[in-house]
Amino acid sequence: MTKAKQITNICCIGAGYVGGPTMAVIAQKCPYIKVTVVDVNEQRIADWNDTDLNKLPIYEPGLADVVAEARGRNLFFSTDVDEAINEAQMIFISVNTPTKTYGVGKGMAADLKYIELCARQIAKVSKDDKIIVEKSTLPVRTAEALSTILNSTGNGVNFDILSSPEFLAEGTAISDLHKPDRILIGGEETEKGQDAIEALVAVYENWVPRENIITTRVWSSELSKLTANAFLAQRVSSINAISALCEKTGADVDEISRAIGADSRIGAKFLKASVGFGGSCFQKDILNLVYLCRQFNLPEVADYWEQVIKMNDYQKHRFAKNIIDSLFNTVSGKKIAFLGWAFKKDTNDTRESAAIYVADELLQDRAEIHIYDPKVTEEQIFSDLKSVCHPEGSEATKDLLKNVIIHTDPYSAMQSAHAIAILTEWDEFKTYNWQKVYEEMLKPAFVFDGRNIVDKKQLTEIGFEVYNIGKGLN
Numbered sequence: 362m363t364k365a366k367q368i369t370n371i372c373c374i375g376a377g378y379v380g381g382p383t384m385a386v387i388a389q390k391c392p393y394i395k396v397t398v399v400d401v402n403e404q405r406i407a408d409w410n411d412t413d414l415n416k417l418p419i420y421e422p423g424l425a426d427v428v429a430e431a432r433g434r435n436l437f438f439s440t441d442v443d444e445a446i447n448e449a450q451m452i453f454i455s456v457n458t459p460t461k462t463y464g465v466g467k468g469m470a471a472d473l474k475y476i477e478l479c480a481r482q483i484a485k486v487s488k489d490d491k492i493i494v495e496k497s498t499l500p501v502r503t504a505e506a507l508s509t510i511l512n513s514t515g516n517g518v519n520f521d522i523l524s525s526p527e528f529l530a531e532g533t534a535i536s537d538l539h540k541p542d543r544i545l546i547g548g549e550e551t552e553k554g555q556d557a558i559e560a561l562v563a564v565y566e567n568w569v570p571r572e573n574i575i576t577t578r579v580w581s582s583e584l585s586k587l588t589a590n591a592f593l594a595q596r597v598s599s600i601n602a603i604s605a606l607c608e609k610t611g612a613d614v615d616e617i618s619r620a621i622g623a624d625s626r627i628g629a630k631f632l633k634a635s636v637g638f639g640g641s642c643f644q645k646d647i648l649n650l651v652y653l654c655r656q657f658n659l660p661e662v663a664d665y666w667e668q669v670i671k672m673n674d675y676q677k678h679r680f681a682k683n684i685i686d687s688l689f690n691t692v693s694g695k696k697i698a699f700l701g702w703a704f705k706k707d708t709n710d711t712r713e714s715a716a717i718y719v720a721d722e723l724l725q726d727r728a729e730i731h732i733y734d735p736k737v738t739e740e741q742i743f744s745d746l747k748s749v750c751h752p753e754g755s756e757a758t759k760d761l762l763k764n765v766i767i768h769t770d771p772y773s774a775m776q777s778a779h780a781i782a783i784l785t786e787w788d789e790f791k792t793y794n795w796q797k798v799y800e801e802m803l804k805p806a807f808v809f810d811g812r813n814i815v816d817k818k819q820l821t822e823i824g825f826e827v828y829n830i831g832k833g834l835n
């Protein structure tokens with residue numbers, strides 16, 4: 362085997378939730394590597410370059426410190442995509458791969474148009490050999506398509522393609538990147554492919570022990586990421602399915618999680634019942650897996666995984682319906698306070714957040730919704746409601762959205778409310794003065810805790826009617 366080339370210049374295309382934090386940590390841990398993160402979204406790049414670190418486009422605990430350490434030293438954010446590609450020896454692709462909203466595979470397959478655009482741009486601009494790293498989550502065998510595009514220019518430039526999916530979780534991205542359970546790198550089994558793998562291994566070895574770096578063939582690496590997300594989402598749907606049964610039987614879902622999680626074959630993580638999982642990845646990646654299975658004529662396998670999504674939709678609907686049923690079968694004209702809009706705590710990401718779907722069901726029943734989230738902007742909330750629930754500009758949408766009011770103070774959101782719905786597990790919700798909240802609400806004062814985070818006993822003693830997930834009968 363020839364000696365792997367030492368990488369001193371990296372470019373990352375896509376300055377989002379994956380590209381930004383991942384490259385910030387690579388730059389922090391490898392001061393000898395120049396890392397340039399590029400994006401076509403000018404505002405996003407301007408926000409990454411803002412001297413006020415509170416204005417970074419992504420909220421993640423610890424991220425601002427890492428950016429402060431590396432930015433301007435060996436970490437750069439730029440809109441000049443061509444120059445960064447040209448300079449780099451290794452190019453990470455971290456662009457978005459949403460579910461297709463049109464044509465063949467609509468609603469199921471991953472939309473690879475952003476990936477394809479990147480490949481075409483890399484092919485056009487590159488003057489010397491490059492290692493291309495797929496960081497985005499991609500359907501199995503995408504590397505083959507990338508290779509076809511990249512190697513069809515005929516200009517003599519040589520591209521090696523690696524798959525290195527990212528396993529960070531939003532909300533804990535920096536600690537996940539600092540101490541990953543594993544780094545996965547898939548490459549070709551040829552000598553060239555193995556050299557490319559070793560070049561990327563050498564980057565990660567600056568802070569990740571070699572035994573935690575797994576190398577595989579490309580297809581296994583691509584499929585591992587979809588499989589990991591499918592297994593994680595399946596655990597949430599499984600415990601949520603049991604939560605519905607608990608509510609009918611008087612069993613307590615948190616007690617069940619503790620009991621089964623103690624079994625080392627099952628494990629304790631990801632067994633928290635909730636209003637349903639959200640985030641940009643679980644749903645789209647499972648739909649993508651389901652689509653792949655159908656394409657390969659495996660309908661039983663496809664149906665098996667699709668049920669994970671159906672259970673999640675059911676859980677969100679069940680939560681909204683319970684609010685309407687409990688408030689005497691209608692929420693029309695009633696004030697419902699939402700605590701939380703992000704899909705989980707410690708992130709400002711709202712993609713596929715359960716809150717969006719619960720809000721939509723309540724708005725259809727003519728509720729007035731007052732929303733407070735510590736990190737999500739008003740602009741983002743309205744954009745979510747418009748893009749996910751209602752076509753922009755329609756009269757019906759305008760009428761419904763008149764009933765949405767955003768607050769920057771949680772107490773004003775809850776004042777004179779008929780009910781409070783907790784949609785995100787932000788820690789600060791546990792520490793509110795619930796006595797004061799109760800006194801200022803209409804009675805009976807309902808709390809629907811979609812994350813099982815407030816102290817039910819304490820709130821019930823104050824006088825609230827409390828509904829938790831998976832704790833029906835008292």
Ligand SMILES: NC(=O)c1ccc[n+]([C@@H]2O[C@H](COP(=O)([O-])OP(=O)(O)OC[C@H]3O[C@@H](n4cnc5c(N)ncnc54)[C@H](O)[C@@H]3O)[C@@H](O)[C@H]2O)c1
Pocket residue numbers: 374375376377378379380399400401402405442455456457458475478479496497498499527528529530531641642
């Ligand atoms: N968000 C997560 O927690 C997470 C975790 C692991 C993997 N992933 C995967 O990583 C990928 C990126 O996810 P994300 O959450 O960072 O998405 P994102 O939408 O936050 O960021 C993607 C960025 O790519 C930019 N972009 C798109 N096309 C471009 C082009 N041709 N040139 C330059 N920039 C371009 C967009 O403007 C955007 O800023 C997805 O495939 C996702 O499935 C996400």
